[in-house]
Amino acid sequence: MASSVITNEEIAKILREIGEYLEMEGEAFKPRAYEKAAEAVEALAEEVREIYKKGSLKALENIPGFGVSITEKVEELIKTGHCRYYEQLKKKIPVNLGELSAVGGLGSKNIKRLYQELGIRNLKELEKSARAGKIKNLEGFGEKSEENILRGIEFLKQSGGRFVLGLVMPEINGIAQQLRNLKEVKKLEVAGSVRRWKETIGDVDILAVSNKPKAVMDFFVSLPQVARVFAQGETKSAIKLKNGMDVDLRVVSENSYGAALNYFTGSKDHNVALREIAIKKGYKLNEYGLFKGKKPIAGRTEKEIYKALGMDYIEPEMREMVGEIGFAQKHQLPKLLDYGDIKGDLQVQTNWTDGVNSIEEMAIAAMSRGLEYIVITDHTKRLAMTGGLDEKRILKQMAEIDKINLGFRVKGLGFRILKGTECDILKDGSLDLSDKILEKLDVVGVSVHSLFNLSRKEQTERIKRTMNNPNVDIVFHPTGRLIQRRAAYEVDMDEIIKIAKKTGTILEINASPERLDLRDQHIRMCVEAGVKMSVDSDAHSISHFGFLEYGIAQARRGWAAREDIINAWPLEKMLNFLKNK
Ligand code: DGT
Ligand code: CA
Ligand code: CA
Ligand code: ZN
Numbered sequence: 001m002a003s004s005v006i007t008n009e010e011i012a013k014i015l016r017e018i019g020e021y022l023e024m025e026g027e028a029f030k031p032r033a034y035e036k037a038a039e040a041v042e043a044l045a046e047e048v049r050e051i052y053k054k055g056s057l058k059a060l061e062n063i064p065g066f067g068v069s070i071t072e073k074v075e076e077l078i079k080t081g082h083c084r085y086y087e088q089l090k091k092k093i094p095v096n097l098g099e100l101s102a103v104g105g106l107g108s109k110n111i112k113r114l115y116q117e118l119g120i121r122n123l124k125e126l127e128k129s130a131r132a133g134k135i136k137n138l139e140g141f142g143e144k145s146e147e148n149i150l151r152g153i154e155f156l157k158q159s160g161g162r163f164v165l166g167l168v169m170p171e172i173n174g175i176a177q178q179l180r181n182l183k184e185v186k187k188l189e190v191a192g193s194v195r196r197w198k199e200t201i202g203d204v205d206i207l208a209v210s211n212k213p214k215a216v217m218d219f220f221v222s223l224p225q226v227a228r229v230f231a232q233g234e235t236k237s238a239i240k241l242k243n244g245m246d247v248d249l250r251v252v253s254e255n256s257y258g259a260a261l262n263y264f265t266g267s268k269d270h271n272v273a274l275r276e277i278a279i280k281k282g283y284k285l286n287e288y289g290l291f292k293g294k295k296p297i298a299g300r301t302e303k304e305i306y307k308a309l310g311m312d313y314i315e316p317e318m319r320e321m322v323g324e325i326g327f328a329q330k331h332q333l334p335k336l337l338d339y340g341d342i343k344g345d346l347q348v349q350t351n352w353t354d355g356v357n358s359i360e361e362m363a364i365a366a367m368s369r370g371l372e373y374i375v376i377t378d379h380t381k382r383l384a385m386t387g388g389l390d391e392k393r394i395l396k397q398m399a400e401i402d403k404i405n406l407g408f409r410v411k412g413l414g415f416r417i418l419k420g421t422e423c424d425i426l427k428d429g430s431l432d433l434s435d436k437i438l439e440k441l442d443v444v445g446v447s448v449h450s451l452f453n454l455s456r457k458e459q460t461e462r463i464k465r466t467m468n469n470p471n472v473d474i475v476f477h478p479t480g481r482l483i484q485r486r487a488a489y490e491v492d493m494d495e496i497i498k499i500a501k502k503t504g505t506i507l508e509i510n511a512s513p514e515r516l517d518l519r520d521q522h523i524r525m526c527v528e529a530g531v532k533m534s535v536d537s538d539a540h541s542i543s544h545f546g547f548l549e550y551g552i553a554q555a556r557r558g559w560a561a562r563e564d565i566i567n568a569w570p571l572e573k574m575l576n577f578l579k580n581k
Helices: 008-024 030-043 048-061 068-080 084-092 097-101 108-118 123-131 142-159 165-180 213-221 254-265 268-280 302-308 324-329 359-368 391-410 456-467 493-503 520-529 542-557 571-580
Strands: 185-190 204-210 226-232 236-241 246-252 284-286 289-292 295-298 344-348 373-376 416-424 443-447 506-510 533-536
Touching: 008 030, 008 068, 008 084, 008 097, 008 108, 030 068, 030 226, 030 236, 048 068, 068 084, 097 108, 097 123, 108 123, 123 142, 165 185, 165 204, 165 213, 165 246, 165 542, 185 254, 204 213, 204 254, 213 226, 213 236, 213 246, 246 254, 254 268, 254 284, 254 289, 254 295, 254 302, 268 284, 268 324, 295 302, 344 359, 344 416, 344 443, 344 506, 344 533, 359 373, 359 391, 359 542, 391 416, 456 493, 493 506, 493 520, 506 520, 506 542, 520 542, 533 542
Parallel strands: 204 246, 344 373, 373 416, 416 443, 506 533
Antiparallel strands: 185 204, 226 236, 236 246, 284 289, 289 295
16 A cells, blocks of 8 residues: 555544454453544545645644544554554454454454454354354354354345345334434434335435434434444444444534435435536535535525426435436426325235235225225135135135125225235246136236246246236236345346236236335336336235335336326226226
8 A cells, every 4th residue: 555545444444443453452442532533534525644744743633533642643554554553453363354343243352252262364264163163162152143143144145235125124214213202303314225215225324413413322322223333423423233234323414404315315326417417507516515616505405406406306216317317407207106195905915825814804904004905816726835725715715805895894994805816827828727717806916936947038928928818917026036035037028018018917016125026127117118017015914014115115216106006096997997908
């Protein structure tokens, strides 16, 4: 590393690692001091080496958190590219801290012990020891910690460290709500990829307005789910949760809240494009506001920033640099499907097959969430492990649905249960139930649950054949992918969308957090082709109706409007569409 080019990022990393090493040594206050200094460096707009060049030691000492000994070390880093103190610490415990501390639940004290007692220096060695069952024998570790470590490693390998949004959202919402409840918090929002409803997220970026930031930060770093505290300051704190997920909290001023929200919501590419537009108009845009020279033009809200830039407000779900900027400038953005627009759920399983709850329980849960109807779509007989229904049992189920509906009507409830199926697609594209049965159902959905490895041509033909059956209404989870677990099967989506247009077949946006299938690009293709879609929870228990929110977000990420989504329409209109297609 040449001495003249050390960056703030590198300085911060070394300061932070010194802090971690000192924590391993059991030092009381110094670790925090180094962390604070690291954080101060990260917050600087100017490179530390430039500050030093201009004002030498005196200027360095003015950086917040820089005491005598930290200043000395940073000076050494700038001049030589090295820090002897850091190297000595590293020699004593020569581990890859970055790698090991990314494993959920592994604190610096444990990293030290694993090195001293088992010689573990990096992720690979950690995995080897854990697999050999060596860790559980260490005092204070045990079977459970070893499992957690293996799970943490597995997670890092499979996911590249990213989390499936729907699986961590309840925890994120919980943290955000606890913070909002503090009297010291005036405003608070989760920004970053969470606000854009990305399918997976790298970390969580929270933004708040407060006039007592210290109290907020103290509360934040002492949440019970916290595994480590990377940084604690008045404007920024950073933690790792026990599940391995990083969370940053920033406190900003009310006047720049909109600008900060816009900046930290991203995406990064979207931000860069906005900044360029600002420059062309003679402004400057950053996380503090939109400025003309030194004069603030906008910054309190996102809306006023977009307006000042001559564009319509862009919903966070669209901020992925997929054409949204041009549409906003021409005032041609679509009006997206709204979170309250879904009226019914077209894929619901019950305890007649692999669901947990009865038909009636599912109906009541849906009702209490404000839905007007559900379609019962239990599996069919080929999916034997779910107890899939044959012709005889589905007829029985239909009679049962009639009975429950009658009961609802007697009670004066407007809610309706419709009869449907999630019918298995067989190898050649024929179906697992006879047309005589399918004809009797209100809504027929079909799914690929087998032969994921067919060639692209065969798979596409197989699905096309079902779409050409006039009894078939919807193709459920059309590509079969499971996020981070299973790739989509090979299928020609251009062709499927073409046939969907011709036959009037609905393509599903499955809202189950690990499916989100169709994905955003496919939804956009359907919107452009005029192919209708549905947003379904694929609920297997009463709590799963909550998934609908992820499906709506996915629809919005694909620019879908209310008219594109048939279960956002009144029930009669939807049924007419299916009948007359
Ligand atoms: P993630 O966490 O990987 O799921 O994705 P994001 O989008 O949450 O990214 P993250 O956490 O690295 O940063 C949050 C936002 O901050 C990001 O969406 C845009 C903004 N941001 C971060 N770094 C930069 C940068 O270098 N330039 C600009 N213009 N914006 C940035
Ligand atoms: Ca993030
Ligand atoms: Ca972040
Ligand atoms: Zn199922």
